[in-house]
Amino acid sequence: MSTSTPPAVPTADRVLQVLAVLAQQGRTLSAAELMERTGLARSTLYRQLARLKRWGFVLESDGHYAPGPLSLQLALGFDLASHLVRQARPDMLELSQQSQESVGLIVAVNDQAICLDLVESQHSLRCSFEKGRSVPLRAGASAKCVLAHLPEAARAAVLDGQWGAGTPGRQAAQDELDAIRKAGFAVSLGEVDPGVWGCSVPLFGASRQAVGAITLMAPTLRAQGHEESLIRMAVVAAARISRQLALH
CATH class of the missing domain: 1.10.10.10 (Winged helix-like DNA-binding domain superfamily/Winged helix DNA-binding domain)
Structure with a gap:
């Protein structure tokens, strides 16, 4: 408790x-x-x-x-009307087919990372993200990626709430988020679900502000040795989605 x-x-x-x-x-x-x-x-x-x-x-x-x-x-109205889901879905399907793994569409709401949509792998995979579910903006590629790309004030407020202003833990978390922004993606291994590897890449709208992220998820045993290829697939898919968002 x-x-x-x-x-x-x-x-x-x-x-x-x-x-x-x-x-x-x-x-x-x-x-x-x-x-x-x-x-x-x-x-x-x-x-x-x-x-x-x-x-x-x-x-x-x-x-x-x-x-x-x-x-x-x-929820039904959201599915029918969501611009982000509509634009992301085709490339999420293509990424899932190409990688043979699950792909989630993630956004940040308050201090949570919420899965708006999910294309599931044909393989069995148990992970925290199901459509409509959320995890705290603290651990895992999805949470760290969307947190890293929040506006500075919102990001600082979440970190202050998690770690306390001025603490060593907060500074370490800030440094990690800065590194994610520089790299252009976040990778995690077993941070939320044991044995699950994930790569999360931000999505940008017309104003070049991040509007969410896509996350490619795979069991560690399947991802091992293929991480660079999976990261490239996710980065390319995210770039295609961002282009569509910028055009519409």
Whole structure:
């Protein structure tokens, strides 16, 4: 059980905080678990849950809560309307076919790296990224890549929250992110999932600001000895997607 206290949020944002926590977990949560993850008092939490249930954003079953049908409608609308997903999907499919591995489309939201889309390998691969799931912006190629390419103020805020301003750990993390920006990609080995290698490359929009990243994921045994080739494939695919984003 976590012993850290979640950061306080403005009163008007509490209902969104509850919905965000439910969306990130990928399973039902009890009221006690929601209280722990949000830091809200029980009476406050129940008021927010009542609002969300009334609007169809949350379902309750046997005292456990999950995203409701209106959340699914939002997800469907996102799939149909997302410019980034539409532009990235063809090259993600091509990269997956070329490499025979899984490819994820990742964006940063607050302090999380969220998988917007995933093209799965025909091989079996168990990794944290599934469509709609998220991991903290801390470990792994995907998280480090999108964090490295956030605007400076947003990046600094995440690092301060993770390590504390002025600490040796924060400086080491900043140095690693600077190196990722210089290299143009991030690589990790078993940082999030044991035995999984990953390469993440940023995607840039028309303004040359990073809008996300694609991540090529493979079991270490299949990636070993082929890392340079896989990195080149991912870099080329990301460049094609960025060109499409710049044109549209």
